[in-house]
Amino acid sequence: MRFRSWRTVACALALCAPVGMASTSAVANNAGEIAATPDMPFDLQTVAKFEAPWAIAPMPDETLLISGKSGRLWHVDGASVTEVAGVPQVSYNGQNGFLDVAVAEDFADTGAVYFTYVSPENALVLARARLDSNVLVDIEQLWTQSPGGRGQPGGIIAFGADGFLYLTVGDRMQPDTAQMADNARGKVLRLTRDGAAAPDNPDAAGGGTRAMVWSSGHRNPYGLVFGPDGTLWLHEMGPRGGDELNQIKRGGNYGWPLVSNGRQYSGASIPDHNTRPEFLAPSLWWTPVIAPAGLAWYKGDAFAGWHDTMLIGALAGQGLVQIAGDGQSQINRWDLGFRVRDVAVTDAGAVYILEDGTQGRLMRLIAK
């Protein structure tokens, strides 16, 4: 309310731009220049340490699954950690390995978990299995990337209220492929629970890979989440500068590698988003980068003022970033002093973060 009052006063004094102009301005929405919030409204409680942990998947009973990039999976119940058997063989190097895990909404009836990994052939794979007494059984490969690729796999899973599964695929360090309709790299795919193209996708009639595409022009997305109103949010790492938070729309093209608010690693410039209005611009972006990893929606009341905000883990940014529910502003960035690989919120509203590294900590946020 305070901000609304300020806007009203400022607009009365003719100090503010029209809302539409402000929300698409490349300069106004660089959250990378906002200073960290000095006061932390939480303490961090270490639950356990894991070898190269990657993702947190909350279970309906408030226990957690933790994936490990080298091809490991753990079930965490309070302070008790049990290794889950049956993880398929993965290619573990650089950013590749065993990646995301997502527990099906009907897990209580089916025991189904979905997961992604980079195969020994360097293809991103979406798979499903049944978790039975801490063993993955009946593993089915639902979708396998062809051709595979190098690093930057993406691999984040989100379930839509429409019954379909949304999957991020990184550009695999071959940027031009993000604009190729018949290549899965640099896309969000929208699939049936069995890994086929959703029948009402934008190019469903085209068949093959293009029939699976929901949005295109992404670089390296390690965050994908639905808001309570059904809006889909994605973040992706830019090159040198230009990390992005994007609201994902059906058939949208988000511009990579033709536009970016960052630069090439060589220092060569890339046209900014505002030079090519046909590409959807990020609602927020970060230069210098935070290297976003993990994206969760906070639903509970344990943390004052957090309801209906987004939380982003930051690798290079070494902390936790909080975004307003409309995606238009960064509320807080807390400097934690270590690389955050993932953030998750359980059904009961508990918040966990995962430290990146060979011995990464799973930590629970305790409201002060």
Ligand SMILES: [Ca+2]
């Ligand atoms: Ca973009």
